[in-house]
Amino acid sequence: MKTLKKLGIWMDHSNANLIEFxxxxxxxxxxSADFDNRDMEETLQRSENEMHNKQQHKQGSYYKDLAAEIRNFNEVLLFGPTSAKAELLNFLRKDHRFADIKIELHNADKMTDKQQHAFVRDHFKRFEIKTL
Structure with missing residues (x-):
């Protein structure tokens, strides 16, 4: 029987914590996404359009970095307080290489590292098949 590799990712638009189950x-x-408030202020002074373009480019790089990690797993739990998890899921659905990976989304508030680990453990344990 093949062992499934499982990953939980707590994320918002600027950081993602990867928790392997x-x-x-x-x-x-x-x-972490490379786009921070300092970048936003600097580009906003030049042009709002330029700021949005730069932010979209950096967000795309952030999602590509996460996608590279996700490709190594069979099941992934995306959770967090913002819409970033849904944006990442839409990004992944455009790529056929992620078609066989089970990806679930759950809303969650800000959490400590221990709370994130417990959330991932509880989620995957709930669906684990018990063998006698």
């Missing part, structure tokens, strides 16, 4: 405890990895 496994028998051994693994540290949380973080991927």
């Amino acid at each position: 496994s028998d051994e405890v693994k540290p949380t990895r973080t991927i």
